[in-house]
Amino acid sequence: MTPGEIDKIFRDEAGRALATLIRLVGDFDLAEDALQDAFAVALERWACEVPDNPRAWLVNVAKHKAIDRIRRQAVFRGKQHALVHELELNALGPGEPIATLDDDMLRLIFTCCHPAFAPEVQVALTLRTVCGLSMAQVARAFLISEEAVAQRLVRAKQKIRLAGIPYEVPEREALAPRLDGVLAVIYLVFTEGYVATEGADLMRPDLATEAIRLGRLLNRLMPDRAGITGLLALMLLHDARRGGRQTPAGDIVLLEEQDRALWDRAQIEEGLRLVEDALRVPGRPQPYAVQAAIAALHARATSFEATDWPQIAGLYEVLLRINPSPVIELNHAAALSMVDGPARALDLVDAIAARGGLRGYELLPAVRADLLRRLGRKAEAREAYRAATEATQLEPLRRLYARRMREME
Amino acid sequence: MQYLLMIYQNEVEYAKNDEATSQKMLAEYQTFTQSIIQSGNFKAGDRLQPTTTATTVRVREGKTLTTDGPFAETREQLGGYYLIEAKDLNAAIEIAARIPSARIGSIEVRPIWVYDK
Numbered sequence: 001m002t003p004g005e006i007d008k009i010f011r012d013e014a015g016r017a018l019a020t021l022i023r024l025v026g027d028f029d030l031a032e033d034a035l036q037d038a039f040a041v042a043l044e045r046w047a048c049e050v051p052d053n054p055r056a057w058l059v060n061v062a063k064h065k066a067i068d069r070i071r072r073q074a075v076f077r078g079k080q081h082a083l084v085h086e087l088e089l090n091a092l093g094p095g096e097p098i099a100t101l102d103d104d105m106l107r108l109i110f111t112c113c114h115p116a117f118a119p120e121v122q123v124a125l126t127l128r129t130v131c132g133l134s135m136a137q138v139a140r141a142f143l144i145s146e147e148a149v150a151q152r153l154v155r156a157k158q159k160i161r162l163a164g165i166p167y168e169v170p171e172r173e174a175l176a177p178r179l180d181g182v183l184a185v186i187y188l189v190f191t192e193g194y195v196a197t198e199g200a201d202l203m204r205p206d207l208a209t210e211a212i213r214l215g216r217l218l219n220r221l222m223p224d225r226a227g228i229t230g231l232l233a234l235m236l237l238h239d240a241r242r243g244g245r246q247t248p249a250g251d252i253v254l255l256e257e258q259d260r261a262l263w264d265r266a267q268i269e270e271g272l273r274l275v276e277d278a279l280r281v282p283g284r285p286q287p288y289a290v291q292a293a294i295a296a297l298h299a300r301a302t303s304f305e306a307t308d309w310p311q312i313a314g315l316y317e318v319l320l321r322i323n324p325s326p327v328i329e330l331n332h333a334a335a336l337s338m339v340d341g342p343a344r345a346l347d348l349v350d351a352i353a354a355r356g357g358l359r360g361y362e363l364l365p366a367v368r369a370d371l372l373r374r375l376g377r378k379a380e381a382r383e384a385y386r387a388a389t390e391a392t393q394l395e396p397l398r399r400l401y402a403r404r405m406r407e408m409e
Numbered sequence: 410m411q412y413l414l415m416i417y418q419n420e421v422e423y424a425k426n427d428e429a430t431s432q433k434m435l436a437e438y439q440t441f442t443q444s445i446i447q448s449g450n451f452k453a454g455d456r457l458q459p460t461t462t463a464t465t466v467r468v469r470e471g472k473t474l475t476t477d478g479p480f481a482e483t484r485e486q487l488g489g490y491y492l493i494e495a496k497d498l499n500a501a502i503e504i505a506a507r508i509p510s511a512r513i514g515s516i517e518v519r520p521i522w523v524y525d526k
Binding site: 114116162163164165166168170174 | 410412495496497498499501502503518520
């Protein structure tokens with residue numbers, strides 16, 4: 001087996017192996033170090049022969065490495081005998097029930113997304129430990145230094161230990177709000193991949209892919225939850241349009257200009273099936289499921305003109321009832337402009353702006369600019385495009401606004 | 410593990426409460442305290458006099474400097490605390506959320522430093 005192939009197995013198994021190891025050794029750092037040791041051994045041995053169950057192999061080798069480390073470390077002196085004994089009892093056979101291993105993965109996800117961490121820390125922890133991204137990859141994803149990521153992770157792991165953040169999936173009434181937190185982290189990773197906050201590139205496809213991978217994992221581990229299925233459907237449907245959303249030169253292609261033949265049909269079909277599943281789960285409608293239903297209407301439309309705008313506007317009204325926010329109001333106004341015309345939508349947008357709920361939200365001037373342009377109010381539109389340009393750090397968006405201003409000359 | 414639950418709220422606003430509201434709050438605190446004594450989580454707990462009674466002390470170059478008032482002026486002031494024993498942070502958060510002042514102010518949950526023997 002080539003180092004490249006071995007590396008792929010590491011990537012696929014790292015999160016799961018780590019999840020189980022943390023439960024066995026009861027310490028994040030020790031588990032990570034021991035897993036690194038096991039990877040080093042695997043690189044040597046797997047070149048000749050790969051074990052039948054690579055994950056169980058990795059966990060067992062890492063466990064022995066952890067025992068070695070405990071014996072060497074003065075910190076654990078005193079507790080050493082009890083710990084080593086317990087670890088030896090916890091041998092992981094190839095026949096370990098899948099359910100236990102799935103539970104470990106959920107424990108890891110819920111611990112990384114604990115609300116005691118700031119959102120950016122939750123994201124960094126999840127990408128590093130659950131997705132197995134390297135420190136450098138996490139740093140690149142959020143345009144921060146590797147040092148800053150390392151610092152964040154060290155502090156987080158310290159907090160897990162010192163503040164007593166438990167390695168468990170919350171029970172009963174605590175589960176729903178915590179699950180919302182987990183979904184928010186996944187969606188945060190996805191949206192950064194879908195439209196980056198800043199920089200030269202519109203998208204970061206690797207982040208979108210990681211978020212979808214997390215969504216699939218969670219959807220398998222906790223089936224029949226409309227929020228999870230809805231989020232997965234939403235991400236798949238948005239991501240399916242990736243091929244049509246920019247020119248080869250990296251310029252934005254707007255929805256109304258996109259060549260729909262470039263959309264990923266297979267992924268859209270999967271997304272549509274999941275939307276149906278999400279909407280069929282009994283209980284009150286979940287925001288992600290409703291957003292996915294909106295994305296589904298876009299994905300189904302044969303052209304921009306043929307889009308079912310009245311139904312989209314209606315779904316935004318549902319969203320406003322179950323999950324009101326100025327961002328949703330803005331989206332609702334944009335959809336309504338396709339039903340009742342830009343003048344009525346502009347009134348709504350100006351009302352949102354007057355309330356000040358979206359101050360600093362960069363898309364408000366952009367939506368205003370587009371409505372003013374369609375109304376032929378060129379001077380005001382130009383003013384709004386200038387404000388929109390000021391408000392964004394993303395170069396493709398700035399080029400889009402510049403193009404719009406040129407078109408109006 | 411042991412945690413200190415520090416109760417922060419705006420003491421000026423709180424002082425504006427009428428008698429009935431204050432009595433109701435006091436009763437809620439008594440019920441809450443009883444409940445965590447019974448569950449075995451309670452270690453200690455006190456209410457503090459307002460920050461107008463506070464004195465801040467520093468020693469610089471051997472000299473004791475005393476100033477009137479709290480160390481920092483903030484929107485919310487430390488008004489009391491509980492020291493609790495809890496299984497983990499989740500259990501501590503669950504208890505903190507039941508402190509009556511959590512609905513008007515905020516509770517800072519801090520683990521107690523344990524020295525290795």
